[in-house]
Amino acid sequence: MNTSTRSLLLEINSLQTWFDTRAGTVKAVDGVDLTLARGEILGLVGESGSGKSVMGYSIMRLIDLPGRIVGGSIKFYGEGTQNEDLVNATSDRMRRLRGSHIAMIFQDPMMSLNPVLRIDTQMIEAIQAHAKVSNKVARDRARDMLGKVGIPSPEERLQAYPHQFSGGMRQRVAIATAMLNKPELIIADEPTTALDVTVQAQILYEVRKLCRESGTALIWITHDIALISGLADRIAVMYAGRVVETGLVRDVIAAPRHPYTAGLMGSVPSNNPRGKPLRQIPGMTPSLSNLPKGCAFAPRCERATVTCQQVPQESPVGAEHKVRCFHPIESIPAQSRHDRIKV
Amino acid sequence: MTASKSEALLELQGISKRFVQRADVAEKLTAKLTGNGKGADRVVHAVDHVDLAIRRGEVVGLVGESGCGKSTLGRVITGIHPSTEGVMRWKGKTESEMTGEERHAMRLAVQMIFQDPMSSLNPRKQVRDIIGEAPLAHGLIKKDDIDSYVEQVMQRVGLDPTYKMRYPHQFSGGQRARIGIARALAVQPEFLVCDESVAALDVSIQAQVINLFMKLCHELNLTFLFISHDLGVVQHISDRVVIMYLGRVVEVAPTEELFKAPNHPYTKGLLSEIPRIATQPREFVPIKGEIPSPLHPPSGCHFHPRCPYAMDRCKTERPVLKQIGTNRWSACHLNDADNKPAGNA
Structure with a gap:
């Protein structure tokens, strides 16, 4: 570690x-x-x-x-x-x-998955964008990955559209897609x-x-x-x-x-x-366009002193x-x- | 359900709420021609025979996953949705026993605070009108007193009264939550239903709003039904916790006892999954599967497909909510003496 x-x-x-x-x-x-x-x-x-x-x-x-x-x-x-x-x-x-x-998983999988494409299309596309592999190989890899993130009967689920999944399942698909290319x-x-x-x-x-x-x-x-x-x-x-x-x-x-x-x-x-x-922490998070001088937390901090008007390293x-x-x-x-x- | 009936401020008896989508002509026709059973109406049992009594001054936490019907129950109580079945008593009287005046008073006394203040506050209205409209319409204040009244309510929830001419978008999330609370308080309610009122807030702001709730509860002697999926928050502020699963109440217990010794297998699973501050990676023991669709709930006990202790009986027979101790109820067949498995004390 x-x-x-x-x-x-x-x-x-x-x-x-x-x-x-x-x-x-x-x-x-x-x-x-x-x-x-x-x-x-x-x-x-x-x-x-x-x-x-x-x-x-x-x-x-x-x-x-x-x-x-x-x-x-x-x-x-x-x-x-x-x-x-x-x-x-x-x-x-x-x-x-x-x-x-580098891959990214977003907060809302409904935004990161294409609603009009089936899951297999999207996952195979993600693999083939980076590696020259046949459709069959890519599809198998997508299926295995879906299985690994805990989606039951991945073979059938590959043919589903994002809206047919529940929120948790959608996020699993997004995670599987992110992990496809290791x-x-x-x-x-x-x-x-x-x-x-x-x-x-x-x-x-x-x-x-x-x-x-x-x-x-x-x-x-x-x-x-x-x-x-x-x-x-x-x-x-x-x-x-x-x-x-x-x-x-x-x-x-x-x-x-x-x-x-x-x-x-x-x-x-x-x-x-x-x-x-x-x-509770008094006050609220400051606006980023109008930050306090020095340490941004100083106005909410009970330990703040004059020194805090400089930026702490x-x-x-x-x-x-x-x-x-x-x-x-x-x-x-x-x-x-x-x-x-x-x- | 708790204590004697006379003490209960609000009492629900066998309350159900079903949402029905009627099959259209085409569906009925295909069903007739093909002979399969898809031509029937689709029924969602959002709330399924719920019994609950809430005493004056009590804070009751209502917990469950999304889709378990907790929000629908809150809306039935506030009168936004009429119940399909069952009896609701307010101060011992059902709605049909009340005079028109009493019914009106009940509607005012039960108020709701919604989850997302941005979608429940009118973006084109100033805070003064948002808070002042209802008390004016109901004759609680005179038109000339709006300003002083709004200022007083704003102060109570910790908002700067000089902001009363502003619009909702000019406030931060925490302040908007306070406006939502102020609006509900403006009609001097006795009973507040808070539907995930702190879920969208940051931890430090959430702490401020929770403190506000507890302060109000003491000052105004309010009764709360606190709907949340966050067990940490519920544990902190509630006197009693009600756990719902797929439209049914599965366990009711005083907060401390529930967290010390949960009875229902679903409650046990939920409790083990609350994220706790930990100093090292912890093991997750997730409940298997997901909450089933309320369109096709499992037979018998709704929880049996995910339950580690499921028996044959659970698949066929619905467990009733039984008293298992002082002020404790649980709906599980395991509590019947002859079914007690070893190690499940």
């Missing part, structure tokens, strides 16, 4: 993705550093408007005008690719990478948010199993810190376009150092005594545990916290 012992797959350095709007420049992603090792599962956590989805789209280079990547680099060390910077890759090159080396990296943008808890648990279970088996790295973008804590190896918490805390799940969850991470975990109902008011607080805060939470109320956390 350790980044240093495994070979690096993705290295993002001070990435900036901005949107020019009439109301001013919206800095959706503003100086994000992230690394990802082969086969690692990273949870990218943040509330709406924190820039977590734009991060995913930036890696896929799916940012449309008025958005653009204005700075930074996304180094991708894929198989057969040497030290490639995705920011400068040609659109032709990106087309070959997407779907074969990508090295999958970016999943809130894929279980619209699903029931029972279905969500099934899908989490399948995805993690598949990633472990095939050695695929996974970036799971979510707003649900409780969900990701049981899935990921490492976690990165985003707030207003910046990663404010990153580290191994057991470090970050057991002892969050950034006040925002601590606040986020405090507001999860199951982390609070029943019937008592929930601990990422500083290590433990092995692989980094935090972007001038006043990180130091002491851990060790015993009480561990009592509450149900492992």
Whole structure:
């Protein structure tokens, strides 16, 4: 699980993705550093408007005008690719990478599946776009993959249209399609948010199993810190376009150092005594076009001081545990916290 | 179902709601010609014989997967859908026993807060009119008092009264949720049905809105039916939890007891799947399969195709909701003494 012992797959350095709007420049992603090792599962956590989805789209280079990547680099060390910077890759090159080396699972599978094409057509197309194989071989591969994500009687289901599937099944088809070409990296943008808890648990279970088996790295973008804590190896918490805390799940969850991470975990109902008011973060997420100076969290933070009017830099607080805060939470109320956390 | 009848603010007895799609002429004709049975009307049993009693001041959580009929039940209670079958009593009286005036008072006293504030708030109306319209129409306030009344309600739900001339799109998601709550509160209700009211909100905003609900509950002595699929939220705010599966109530229990010792196999499965804060990758033990279509529900116990303890009897006989302890009900054949398998205490 350790980044240093495994070979690096993705290295993002001070990435900036901005949107020019009439109301001013919206800095959706503003100086994000992230690394990802082969086969690692990273949870990218943040509330709406924190820039977590734009991060995913930036890696896929799916940012449309008025958005653009204005700075930074996304180094991708894929198989057969040497030290490639995705920011400068040609659109032709990106087309070959997407779907074969890097795949994405979107939140709403009804939007990513074509409603007028049968599942087999769409899946075979995805295979043949990257490999010269016969229809028969491609079809068999599609069928096997559907079976692997837990779709019953895949042979028959191949001939169905997306609307004939339930929401959970549709998301499984989307996941199967993403895994068809054995990508090295999958970016999943809130894929279980619209699903029931029972279905969500099934899908989490399948995805993690598949990633472990095939050695695929996974970036799971979510707003649900409780969900990701049981899935990921490492976690990165985003707030207003910046990663404010990153580290191994057991470090970050057991002892969050950034006040925002601590606040986020405090507001999860199951982390609070029943019937008592929930601990809440005052105020609301700032508008990205009008960010407060310095640390964007400072106006909502009880630890903020004058120093916080400058932008805090990422500083290590433990092995692989980094935090972007001038006043990180130091002491851990060790015993009480561990009592509450149900492992 | 709980305590004595006189205590119940709202009581449901055998409430059912069926949605029927009549077979059209072509379908009837083909059915006649080919001789297969597809010419029959299609019936969805959205709510199937639900008994429930809610006491004054109680917060009841109604939990289930999508398609289990929990929203439909909420809508039946608020009178948006008439029930197909069954009796609903408000303060001990059925609707037919009430005078017109009493019926009107009941409709005002039961209010609903919807899931998506963007689709339940009129985008062309100012907040002042959204909140002030209903109390004015029902004669609760005079026209001159609208402004002061709206300001008072807005303050109560934590909205800045200076925003009263704004339109819904000028607010954030959390504020819109508060407007929805303010609108429901404006007619001074006694009973609120909250249909997934916090589901679309971010965790930190969700915490603020949940705190608001709990504050209101204390201040105004409101009774809540809190419909949600999020067991974490329900566990936090409810006194009692009702679990629904495919139109039927499968378990009713006080919150603490339910989370400590769930009785019904479906409840057990649901509880094991709540995402909990964990410091290491946890194992998922998913319930197999998906919720079946309510068009063709399984025979007997609706849960039997997914149930790890299913017996032959479950396939044929519908389990009734039986009392299994103080204030606890469960609809499962396993609770019958002769069917108790080893290890299922």
